[in-house]
Amino acid sequence: MIRVLVVDDEALVRSGLRMILESSGDIVVVGEARDGDEAVSAVARLRPHVVLMDVRMPGSDGLDAARRILADPDAPKVIMLTTFDLDEYVHEALRLGAVGFLLKDTRPRELVAGVRTVAAGQAMLSPTVTKRLIGAFVERVPSRAEAARRKLAALTGREEDVVRALARGLSNAEIGRELALSEATVKAHVSSVLAKLGLANRVQAAILVHDAELL
Numbered sequence: 001m002i003r004v005l006v007v008d009d010e011a012l013v014r015s016g017l018r019m020i021l022e023s024s025g026d027i028v029v030v031g032e033a034r035d036g037d038e039a040v041s042a043v044a045r046l047r048p049h050v051v052l053m054d055v056r057m058p059g060s061d062g063l064d065a066a067r068r069i070l071a072d073p074d075a076p077k078v079i080m081l082t083t084f085d086l087d088e089y090v091h092e093a094l095r096l097g098a099v100g101f102l103l104k105d106t107r108p109r110e111l112v113a114g115v116r117t118v119a120a121g122q123a124m125l126s127p128t129v130t131k132r133l134i135g136a137f138v139e140r141v142p143s144r145a146e147a148a149r150r151k152l153a154a155l156t157g158r159e160e161d162v163v164r165a166l167a168r169g170l171s172n173a174e175i176g177r178e179l180a181l182s183e184a185t186v187k188a189h190v191s192s193v194l195a196k197l198g199l200a201n202r203v204q205a206a207i208l209v210h211d212a213e214l215l
Contacts, residue, residue: 002027002119005048007039007065008081009057013104017052020108027115036060040068048076049119052102055082055093063093070097077118094207097200100124123202148212154196162189166202167209 006017006029018029031046033039037060043051051069055062066078080093080101093101099118102111114124152160158179165175172186179186190202199205 002050002115003030003046003048004028004115005031005033005039005042005046005051005076007033007036007042007051007057007062008054009034013054017111020111021115023108024112024116027112036062036065036068039065043069043076050115051076051078052115053078053080053098055080063096066093066098067096079114079118079124094203097204099201100203144211145213148208149214151197151208152212152214155193159189159193159196162186163193163205163209164214166190166193167206167214169206 004021004027006014006021008014008017014032018032021027021029030048031042033042035057039051039053039062040060042048053062053066062080066080069075070078075097078093078098080098081104082101083104100114100123102114102124106114117124152163155163161179162175162181165178170178172183172190175181176183176186181189190205193199193205194201197205197208199208
């Protein structure tokens, strides 16, 4: 079973998320929290696999809680819950190591699929919403672009092809079809890219590509 902690200051939202997730059959909501401080305590006590974290909450918000939770090497996967206008908050959360985000109007089946995806160790990079979000939120300043390009220069040509495709929201299978590579080879390239660049996940790699203005 996938253990989930739901964090939102609205009781109705928490109840709705619990109902949707637990109807899946393979997800259990092990706890709820109303703010960032409660979330940090609940993670230490309940050890969930995934945290669904609202960005904007009174008191200690989701960004502060994500920073504290993700500082632990054994931290759960964190998915931010947001509306599309919270640009700087979501962008910073992804940089901290959150594996993705869900809009609050996400359809129930997509919510369940997202939790399953991150629980399996993959970042949430949808070709539509996530690409729009990352692309819109990355600051287009020359110094950042230059720094990102210098960092990406450590990659081989094929690794750069893979990371560019990754940043477009393609899955390993889709990248393999586009570049005529096996899925296993793509997975190996992605692992090599993350290791060379010192990144935690695919979302951070995608942000780096957008920072470098390579799309």
